[in-house]
Structures are given as C-alpha cells and as structure tokens.
Amino acid sequence: MDKAASAGHSDRCRIVVDTCCDFSPEVAANLDVDILxxxxxxxxxxxxxxxxxxxxxxxxxxxxxxxARVSTSA
Structure with missing residues (x-):
C-alpha cells in the first residue's frame, strides 16, 4: 500500500473551475468537473x-x- 492510500487519501483528483470558464452545466457534467x-x-x-x-x-x-455599475473583487 502506498503512503497516500495508507494515510486515508484517495488517488482520485477533482477538477474545479469557476463560472468564468463558460462551461454549460451539461459540459461540466460530461467532463465530471465541479463549477463554483x-x-x-x-x-x-x-x-x-x-x-x-x-x-x-x-x-x-x-x-x-x-x-448599472458591475464589478468583481478582482
């Protein structure tokens, strides 16, 4: 057993993007991507x-x- 598995970590990785990536919910679901x-x-x-x-x-x-005045924290 490798160190990550023995420490309770999964080998699985999640891709997380924000809505600026312009993925539709359908595209994100197909790619298994989380959208913030x-x-x-x-x-x-x-x-x-x-x-x-x-x-x-x-x-x-x-x-x-x-x-309308539109801004972001950036």
Missing part, C-alpha cells in the same frame, strides 16, 4: 454567477447598457 459560482457586484448588490439561472444574459447586459 463567480461572485460579482451589480449596483451594489453582491451576486453569484449561477450560469444564467437567476438572470438572463439579456437582462444582465440591458442593465449594463442602462448604466
């Missing part, structure tokens, strides 16, 4: 990118065109 929501702020409201589940791309960009 990328946080952003729009007009002072902190939100998490949930791959367009809570706001559509059109709504998001319409708000930006209307002058």
């Amino acid at each position: 929501g990328f946080p952003f702020i729009i007009d002072g409201e902190e939100r998490t990118d949930d791959i367009w589940s809570s706001i559509t791309p059109k709504e998001f960009y319409d708000r930006m065109r209307a002058g």
Whole structure:
C-alpha cells in the first residue's frame, strides 16, 4: 500500500473551475468537473454567477447598457 492510500487519501483528483470558464452545466457534467459560482457586484448588490439561472444574459447586459455599475473583487 502506498503512503497516500495508507494515510486515508484517495488517488482520485477533482477538477474545479469557476463560472468564468463558460462551461454549460451539461459540459461540466460530461467532463465530471465541479463549477463554483463567480461572485460579482451589480449596483451594489453582491451576486453569484449561477450560469444564467437567476438572470438572463439579456437582462444582465440591458442593465449594463442602462448604466448599472458591475464589478468583481478582482
């Protein structure tokens, strides 16, 4: 038995990306990749990118065109 296995560690590795990678949920599932929501702020409201589940791309960009201030912690 190798040291990792004897220490209770799995040989399995997980790939984790954030939503900036633009994987659809279907692609992520097929690749067995975990997606973390990328946080952003729009007009002072902190939100998490949930791959367009809570706001559509059109709504998001319409708000930006209307002058909404959008930022990230970066």
